[in-house]
Amino acid sequence: MVSASQNINQNKLQYLMHPQLIQETANGFRMMLKGNFFILMGFYFLCNQYPKTIATLDFSFTVLSVLFFIFIKPRMMKGEIPAYYRRDYQSIKFLMFFMKVFILGGVMRFPILALFYGLNLYLVRNDTVEWEHYKSTVYAIINNPSINALAVGAFALAIFILFYQQRYASIQEFSNGVVEIFSRNVYSEEGAVKEFIRRKDQQLERNTIVQVKYDGTTTMASKTNPMPSTKPYRITPMMVQTNTTMVEEPTAVEQEVTQPATPIDATVSVRRQARR
Numbered sequence: 001m002v003s004a005s006q007n008i009n010q011n012k013l014q015y016l017m018h019p020q021l022i023q024e025t026a027n028g029f030r031m032m033l034k035g036n037f038f039i040l041m042g043f044y045f046l047c048n049q050y051p052k053t054i055a056t057l058d059f060s061f062t063v064l065s066v067l068f069f070i071f072i073k074p075r076m077m078k079g080e081i082p083a084y085y086r087r088d089y090q091s092i093k094f095l096m097f098f099m100k101v102f103i104l105g106g107v108m109r110f111p112i113l114a115l116f117y118g119l120n121l122y123l124v125r126n127d128t129v130e131w132e133h134y135k136s137t138v139y140a141i142i143n144n145p146s147i148n149a150l151a152v153g154a155f156a157l158a159i160f161i162l163f164y165q166q167r168y169a170s171i172q173e174f175s176n177g178v179v180e181i182f183s184r185n186v187y188s189e190e191g192a193v194k195e196f197i198r199r200k201d202q203q204l205e206r207n208t209i210v211q212v213k214y215d216g217t218t219t220m221a222s223k224t225n226p227m228p229s230t231k232p233y234r235i236t237p238m239m240v241q242t243n244t245t246m247v248e249e250p251t252a253v254e255q256e257v258t259q260p261a262t263p264i265d266a267t268v269s270v271r272r273q274a275r276r
Helices: 004-012 019-047 052-077 089-123 128-142 145-163 171-184 189-210 252-258 263-275
Strands: 239-241 246-248
Touching: 019 089, 019 189, 052 089, 052 128, 052 145, 089 128, 089 145, 171 189
Parallel strands: none
Antiparallel strands: 239 246
């Protein structure tokens, strides 16, 4: 019997994350560590302040990301919420770049903004005018319905592109397939992923060719011997095959009708008629 602790540990396990998503996230963090510095410095020197619209986007993307990673993503990775992987995330590099700059970059910028405004509110807590100024600015950043709605739409679109647009393979199918290949063959994790994609492509190709669903199970057609029949061909005795054409042998009646009469046959025929 399985113990309670084993059940708890099993419930905590999650399916495999797509390696390309892990790589893109790591690359995004490295890129935005430098990118955010130039973005913040650029707005400071050009505008002397960080735009409230972008600050609202950063705040909204941060809240949405926190909710997603706490409540939605764990259930997706456990198979409780159906979700799918794309075949290749490198094919949407352009969209991934915008996701890194606005969503991932916003999540990384918001703590800096929160620290900035929080520190200023603390420093001016005894100055009523300055306190009200920073308080109204923070309220304007947080409560902007149009920008908040835009952020929700953009975040939902990003989730759709990442997990639902192509639907190449479900998270469960991808994870189980890669783990099975990795455990039964001499493959690295990257090699197991490539082998899974190769097999999945073959399955989808079969579906396209025969226009029916194919799940890899053995069918009766695959069990039967595909060798051609060894039963001899039936040849009509009246037909003779030559190297060039098929010549039909005449029957006895046809021979009697079509065979030309000889002089002796003609004489015998005249005598028989005379006797009659």
